[in-house]
Amino acid sequence: MSFSSSLSNKSNHTERTANILRQSERVTAVIRKISQETPTVKSFVLEPKKATKNIDFLPGQWLDVFIPNVSIIGGFSITSTPRHLQLTNTLDLAVKYSTHPPAKWFHEEATLGSVVDIRVGGEFYYDAQKEKENGTRRLLFIAGGVGINPLMSMLASVIEAKEISFQNEEPENNIEKIQLLYSARTLDELLFFGRIEQLTKKNCGSLSFDCFYFLTREDPPSSQSPRINEKFLIDLLIDDHDDKDKKDIKHLKSFLCGPTQMQKDVVGWLVNGVGLSENQVALENWE
Structure with missing residues (x-):
């Protein structure tokens, strides 16, 4: 990733990552656990409904998150490891509160059992x-x-x-x-x-x-x-x-x-x- 592209001033996740590769398939996932990690950050455990072979990521990559009734696509880094996904068929996110609709939804509306669609993307990773x-x-x-x-x-x-x-x-x-x-x-x-x-x-x-x-x-x-x-x-x-x-x-x-x-x-x-x-x-x- 070049310094100029990574330091973009665009604040919208979709705009900022428009030219970055991501998986073509969206996978439905269910929220299985919610925890308050800090005064402003909650963590979420997501379980993909399909087998893990449909979710493949390298450490550092993020998820496009498609939330029902929220028009803006969220972008959140995966905080767990690929091996953790293989062992548990779950992956973790940590979301800081803001008024940005996807983050606001996670903090104010998401509950156990809530369903979202996810898609892996990102060129910032450890290989x-x-x-x-x-x-x-x-x-x-x-x-x-x-x-x-x-x-x-x-x-x-x-x-x-x-x-x-x-x-x-x-x-x-x-x-x-x-x-x-x-x-x-x-x-x-x-x-x-x-x-x-x-x-x-x-x-x-x-x-x-x-x-x-x-x-x-x-x-x-x-x-x-x-x-x-x-x-x-x-x-x-x-x-x-x-x-x-x-x-x-x-x-x-x-x-x-x-x-x-x-x-x-x-x-x-x-x-x-x-x-x-x-x-x-x-x-x-x-x-």
């Missing part, structure tokens, strides 16, 4: 085979607010695969280090905080996973800056006294999802400050 072929060994996920949604699926998928290969004593995949930078307004708006903390405790052999939280509207939980900035990224990714870290960034891939201005700032810092190529930075615009 394990492609990253292996590209020599990727290090992943940097950067999320702003509910931009954590597609990254949650990516992060969980990578750790899931690493844990399975380690437990089965199979050759481990190519990923050696994961770093997550997650910015939210307040502590209670850190969506998936518990799930992320559980992932840090997984036994994944040689995999290193570090998570950094940034709170922009209240005192941060540590002495670090309340906002992601260029200096933090340079200090995190490049140690001037360790030539190995400098060489290591050649094998780094960053996935970024958050507010438009945050994305523009972070891309500039990663390319101009850290020294990544544009091909090493993938981003999605959800505004």
Whole structure:
């Protein structure tokens, strides 16, 4: 995905993704569970009525959601993993409240048993085979607010695969280090905080996973800056006294999802400050 297309100012999901590939078939799904995750975000478990072979997605992709009596098509990132779909025939969404009709419907009208049509789409995703072929060994996920949604699926998928290969004593995949930078307004708006903390405790052999939280509207939980900035990224990714870290960034891939201005700032810092190529930075615009 090019930077120019992903940073579009269009706010309508259908307009913003008009030229992006999606599956041709719509599948009917039933809402099986609803949970209040944060003061402004609810999660939804959807069960496709057809077999899972009719739903195929890569971590990071989204769903077109067709809601009865709502003319606007919703667009929501899948927050669960492809393996979870295979095992349970369900997939998860996390929807932040807004007056936008699809989000408003999910928060105010959706109930257990409500039926919607869904269709997978999106070019912002984690492809394990492609990253292996590209020599990727290090992943940097950067999320702003509910931009954590597609990254949650990516992060969980990578750790899931690493844990399975380690437990089965199979050759481990190519990923050696994961770093997550997650910015939210307040502590209670850190969506998936518990799930992320559980992932840090997984036994994944040689995999290193570090998570950094940034709170922009209240005192941060540590002495670090309340906002992601260029200096933090340079200090995190490049140690001037360790030539190995400098060489290591050649094998780094960053996935970024958050507010438009945050994305523009972070891309500039990663390319101009850290020294990544544009091909090493993938981003999605959800505004």
